[in-house]
Amino acid sequence: MLTATYSGDRTIEVSEAEPSTPAPGQVQIAVAYTGLCGTDLHIFHGSMDARVQTPLVFGHEMSGTIAAVGEGVTGWAVGDGVTVMPLAWDGTCPACLAGNQHICQNLDFIGIDSPGSLQALWNVPAETLVRLPAGVALDHAALVEPVAVAVHDVRRANLQPGDTAVVIGGGPIGVLIATVARHFGADVLVIELDEKRRAQIEGLSFATLDPRARDQVAVVEEWTGGAGADVVFEVSGAAQAVRGATSLAKVRGTIVVVAIHPTPREIDLQRVFWRELSILGARVYERRDFETAVELVADGVIPADLLITRIVPLSKTAEAFADLEAGRAMKILVDVAGQR
Template identity: 70%
Template sequence: MRTERLDPLEPAEGQVQITVAYTGLCGTDLHIVHGNMDARVDRPLVFGHEMSGTVAATGPGVTTVSPGDRVTVMPLDWDGTCPACLAGHQHLCHHLNFIGIDSPGSLQELWTVPEQVVVRLPDGASLRHAALVEPVAVAAHDVRRSELTAGDKVVVLGGGPIGVLIATVARHAGAEVCVSEVDPTRLQQVEALGFRTLNAAQEDVESVVTEWTSGAGADVVFEVSGAPAAVLAATALAKVRGTIVVVAIHPTPRPLDLQRVFWRELRILGARVYEREDFDRAVQLIVDGVIPAEELITDVVPLEATADAFARLEAGTAMKMLVAVQDGAAS
């Protein structure tokens, strides 16, 4: 993976140029590296859709932000004319431009984007922490889709960054949460955040959840791991009329126990990206300290060390890696 300086695009009408402070790397970026998104990605690609920064300049007609404002970006650019958009589901646009995947992202010093995707942060918000807004918005959307309520018992299959964030948002909503994971390092990280954990490599997941729920099963199961075994396990863990939320990106079709779905009248939901209310919620959760941002940020590396950061993410030794795009990026 090479790093090079790009010539910045001056903001045209309705555009905002951002001095990028931090860019987070995530599992979706690894899917791109592995070639699972080759049908969408133009190479070479400028990665990056989790970010924070400061407005450097604005084009004519921009009214919502000004130079110097601290901002993040909700990286969804929809056409507004397709059936999904017309039905009010713009985040599921049939022709969605997911910035950082379908078009150049934030792993560059100066980044020019449409005004409508820019989200102003509260004055004094930590840019370091604000680089987590996008994945927190994913978690906020997933939990909102589940319609869980206080007192529900929730199982999260997968203890990576998104799994931990879902667990955190669900716990904040009053749920009792158990996180299932196979990697011992991640299990330790999740336990350190105060969650009940289940070692899926050593324990019978169904038996443990059955005992924990007094035989009923979980109210909500979030499948975040992307593993075929977890998809099969999810239907065995949910209670009668329980809910399964599919969060992970599955690059190929997976077997699903439809007999369980039928027998227990289970509800299976997809949860893809987020809406603006989820993004606003994520900003507030971070500002209020609900999200343990510092504990989740494993390391911050300079732009030149991006390849090393990807390697650590691939190895599963990191929870969240940030790239400091600017030398001496502000906090």
């Protein structure tokens, strides 16, 4: 079978490998599609070299069907449509014992810390499977994982119907957060520098703002009657966005840090103090977030066709990263099974 691996030094290699049979407690998935995301870009850039073991078969946003079932696995059958919640926790650390297994202190993020879905046949623990409803397109279903991220972010913010939410950064996760927040009843403004992305986001009937053209603080204050936003989601990963986020939130507002920041950032703690702001981290997701994400994809709430810029064969994975780096795509899926 073909696999795509990160070998270090910004190198992606596609090569043949022998599939292995699923161990007891595992299932083997015939992977259909794998989405490439910002975390994969961090791996490609070498920002996670201290964490990953190379060569690494990466990828964790995926869809597929069960190809084989290992010994002791019940409730699953060959042909079932699935996606994977790619988290394996130890169950014994203080975080797990406190009920926060999804951010286990010894978490195995599958596709980063262990082999991922850019391979035709992928063996995973059965407990990571999430069932797909019949009729859901497998290319759309490859978006369930990032949708679960957005659902978790919105829930982490405790966003309420009627709240105002600013999303800083209109990439795939930013668009998904905006979509989920609106679905949960919020009024949303997306701040995005790229003109093409703003046009796409406006096509989904979201208000957008180019912060180079208009003062973002003035716009948000006008929009909220001088109060500031209930919630600000920092999704861009830019230092300037972090510095500016505190100026957009209302008194006792909430800032949710979604983006991965590989280096420490400056933040206006005077503003945090003055307005009694809450700053929250939002890392991955819980099982209920995945289940909600499946429903949102299946019900057509998620603008999957807008988000998926194109689908490429596994052999073109390296070229896909070049396009993502250059901002030439919103979301690229890899056709692992060779369906297109």
